[in-house]
Amino acid sequence: LMGVRSTKHGVHRGMSSVTIPPPACMLRPLEVPFRYLFGPGPSNVPPRILAAGGRPIIGHMHSEMFGIMNDIKKGIQYAFQTSNNMTLAMSGSGHTAMECAVFNIVEPGESVLVAINGIWGERVAEIAERMGAKVHTLFKTPGGHFTNAEIEQALAKHKPVLFFLTHGESSAGLVHPMDGVGDICHKYNCLLLVDSVASLGAAPLLMDQQNIDILYTGSQKALNAPPGTAPVSFSERACHKMFNRKTKPVSYLLDMTHLSNYWGNDGKPERIYHHTGPVSGFFALRESLAILAEMGLENSWSHHTEIAEYLWKGLEDLGLKLPSVTTIAIPEGYDWKELLAYIMKHHRIEFTGGLGPSVGMVLRIGLMGYNCNKANAAMALAALEDALKQCRKSKA
Ligand code: PMP
Numbered sequence: 001l002m003g004v005r006s007t008k009h010g011v012h013r014g015m016s017s018v019t020i021p022p023p024a025c026m027l028r029p030l031e032v033p034f035r036y037l038f039g040p041g042p043s044n045v046p047p048r049i050l051a052a053g054g055r056p057i058i059g060h061m062h063s064e065m066f067g068i069m070n071d072i073k074k075g076i077q078y079a080f081q082t083s084n085n086m087t088l089a090m091s092g093s094g095h096t097a098m099e100c101a102v103f104n105i106v107e108p109g110e111s112v113l114v115a116i117n118g119i120w121g122e123r124v125a126e127i128a129e130r131m132g133a134k135v136h137t138l139f140k141t142p143g144g145h146f147t148n149a150e151i152e153q154a155l156a157k158h159k160p161v162l163f164f165l166t167h168g169e170s171s172a173g174l175v176h177p178m179d180g181v182g183d184i185c186h187k188y189n190c191l192l193l194v195d196s197v198a199s200l201g202a203a204p205l206l207m208d209q210q211n212i213d214i215l216y217t218g219s220q221k222a223l224n225a226p227p228g229t230a231p232v233s234f235s236e237r238a239c240h241k242m243f244n245r246k247t248k249p250v251s252y253l254l255d256m257t258h259l260s261n262y263w264g265n266d267g268k269p270e271r272i273y274h275h276t277g278p279v280s281g282f283f284a285l286r287e288s289l290a291i292l293a294e295m296g297l298e299n300s301w302s303h304h305t306e307i308a309e310y311l312w313k314g315l316e317d318l319g320l321k322l323p324s325v326t327t328i329a330i331p332e333g334y335d336w337k338e339l340l341a342y343i344m345k346h347h348r349i350e351f352t353g354g355l356g357p358s359v360g361m362v363l364r365i366g367l368m369g370y371n372c373n374k375a376n377a378a379m380a381l382a383a384l385e386d387a388l389k390q391c392r393k394s395k396a
Contacts, residue, residue: 038349038351040366041170041197045225046291048291053283072088072089075285084236088259089231089285093227094197094218094230103250105241106131113155113160115140116139117142120166143172145174160190165195169198172357197230198221212235213235224370225288243256262277288369327354327362330360351363351364352364
């Protein structure tokens with residue numbers, strides 16, 4: 001009783017000492033405008049996925065939650081076309097998966113080869129550098145791609161433990177050829193890490209058949225789930241490397257020894273608390289993977305290509321085009337920021353500019369999953385046409 005009284009007293013004294021008042025903005029309701037999200041992500045989330053994310057929370061360690069996580073694992077195995085046991089979703093955005101892959105596979109001092117033809121290679125090179133890897137790079141300007149001969153030459157020279165390649169380069173609008181790359185890597189005893197954040201579900205990719213060792217994606221692009229979860233999968237080869245390392249990975253949160261247990265992938269009878277996963281995010285991710293499974297991967301690929309081709313009609317030929325994110329060279333004499341602002345203001349449509357090395361060079365239009373249809377492509381073209389008319393006038 002004494003304890004209760006003194007606690008009450010303490011609480012009371014604490015309340016009387018508040019000096020920061022409730023902020024006025026917090027006393028107003030949340031306002032979220034409607035936007036057509038035709039940039040490179042996030043894309044609009046269909047009502048079915050929003051509803052899944054709005055289901056009541058359960059505990060992250062409840063058996064039903066583990067059941068849902070097992071479903072997610074199956075859904076990712078289908079989306080990636082892999083039978084890898086070590087398949088899971090990261091609690092975090094695409095960058096979480098990038099860091100997880102590099103931190104777990106590479107030990108400080110080991111050699112890594114990174115293909116840079118846009119921002120994502122730049123980012124992975126920096127992530128690897130920060131954890132103490134010896135980073136070697138293969139470089140092309142945005143829109144360029146690497147031949148298998150160029151990749152093989154660099155593997156022979158640098159003898160890396162890991163080679164990174166972006167499948168869908170969303171800053172450059174390029175889908176990279178994948179055939180043969182995995183075999184070349186394995187010839188040099190190197191693991192192949194592939195980023196499919198911007199391409200999964202939109203462009204053909206077959207993890208097992210293409211001998212990809214580590215593949216990751218994001219939730220907020222063609223999968224149409226809210227941002228914040230990131231599917232990832234590791235081959236047997238990758239598991240062998242990451243579970244036989246001498247040093248512990250630099251990140252506790254992203255340590256695959258713990259994450260594999262959390263996802264029930266390590267064969268141990270008990271799952272031990274590691275961190276609290278994003279329960280609502282996992283509900284939504286499960287729903288998005290269910291929609292992909294219902295539609296079928298091949299249908300999803302051909303659908304994205306069909307709509308992208310409709311969009312590309314009349315646009316300049318861009319080479320190895322990525323069907324999820326289209327890059328358009330900024331027409332001569334236009335201010336790209338003015339075009340984007342005009343389209344947002346008058347059409348409620350988000351397009352974006354370039355990213356990293358493509359800033360100032362391109363505009364980017366993404367039509368992914370739920371957003372991927374002819375009506376939206378026509379609306380995007382009409383908005384662009386309108387902006388090109390209106391904005392030129394303002395510059396004259
Ligand atoms: N890789 C690619 C190809 C991407 O397009 C993105 C997101 N634009 C990322 C990685 C990073 O994902 P996130 O923003 O979810 O961290």
